[in-house]
Amino acid sequence: MDQHISHIFGRDKKKTMGTFKLLQISDCHLGSTPNDTLLGMDTDQSLIDVLEQAQRTESPDMVLCTGDVSNDGGPVSYARFLCLIDEFFPSVPLAWLPGNHDDPDNMLKVGQHPLELAHHVNGWHLIFLNSRIPGEEGGRLGRAELQRLDRELSAHPASPTAVFLHHQPVPVGSAWVDQYVVEDADAFFDVVDRHSQVRLISWGHVHQEFHQRRNGVSLIASPSTSVQFLPNSDEFKLDPAMPGYRTYTLHADGHFEMQVVRAEKKMYSVDMTATGY
Numbered sequence: 160m161d162q163h164i165s166h167i168f169g170r171d172k173k174k175t176m177g178t179f180k181l182l183q184i185s186d187c188h189l190g191s192t193p194n195d196t197l198l199g200m201d202t203d204q205s206l207i208d209v210l211e212q213a214q215r216t217e218s219p220d221m222v223l224c225t226g227d228v229s230n231d232g233g234p235v236s237y238a239r240f241l242c243l244i245d246e247f248f249p250s251v252p253l254a255w256l257p258g259n260h261d262d263p264d265n266m267l268k269v270g271q272h273p274l275e276l277a278h279h280v281n282g283w284h285l286i287f288l289n290s291r292i293p294g295e296e297g298g299r300l301g302r303a304e305l306q307r308l309d310r311e312l313s314a315h316p317a318s319p320t321a322v323f324l325h326h327q328p329v330p331v332g333s334a335w336v337d338q339y340v341v342e343d344a345d346a347f348f349d350v351v352d353r354h355s356q357v358r359l360i361s362w363g364h365v366h367q368e369f370h371q372r373r374n375g376v377s378l379i380a381s382p383s384t385s386v387q388f389l390p391n392s393d394e395f396k397l398d399p400a401m402p403g404y405r406t407y408t409l410h411a412d413g414h415f416e417m418q419v420v421r422a423e424k425k426m427y428s429v430d431m432t433a434t435g436y
């Protein structure tokens with residue numbers, strides 16, 4: 160873990176006055192067998208398509224996966240994920256956090272890759288939260304995680320801050336998935352509202368793009384590297400949009416730019432009539 164963090168701090172020194180590019184992928188849903196499918200989609204192949212697109216287009220300083228790395232929480236799926244990241248972005252630091260489909264114990268066992276808590280890069284403070292409730296689809300941060308968030312923010316009031324978690328803390332406009340809004344979202348925003356340095360909050364879970372502003376903070380969802388959920392649909396419905404990723408360019412003065420990029424259009428054999436997953 161120390162080696163991993165010092166690598167990031169080393170980059171920080173060189174890039175203090177420049178920009179820091181974060182590549183966010185989410186909801187890869189890899190199975191325990193290579194080329195396992197989710198609603199017909201080969202999730203290894205769709206992740207590879209996204210990573211190929213990112214490799215052609217970006218030079219990230221860090222790769223971040225905001226949960227549901229695995230579909231079944233099996234250690235083999237995490238080993239394959241780490242191999243793929245290493246293949247496409249060797250020597251780029253990786254941060255990951257658990258989603259409802261993940262097993263944090265197995266994430267830790269494979270390759271000894273830590274579950275990140277926080278980093279300081281290019282003047283920014285990145286905070287990674289665990290919103291997973293074991294065995295449940297929905298999310299909750301809980302007292303300990305909210306206290307940690309408050310401590311992190313209190314300790315670095317002058318650092319523009321990005322907060323990452325798996326579940327959405329606000330409804331995104333689809334009743335079926337909004338039943339899984341972070342249960343203690345009110346307490347979460349009570350903490351956020353006390354710290355004016357928070358610039359953005361971002362998550363996965365909803366498998367779609369979303370952006371809203373709240374009290375000057377950008378609230379952002381990122382697409383999945385696998386199947387996409389149709390926005391603004393109250394019932395489960397898939398979106399034919401391609402798998403994708405999001406980038407954030409973090410400037411030392413606290414402003415940032417972001418962009419969603421999707422893999423090149425191709426036909427995946429996805430069951431578009433599926434009514435759940």
Ligand SMILES: [Fe+2]
Pocket residue numbers: 186188227258364365366
């Ligand atoms: Fe997911």
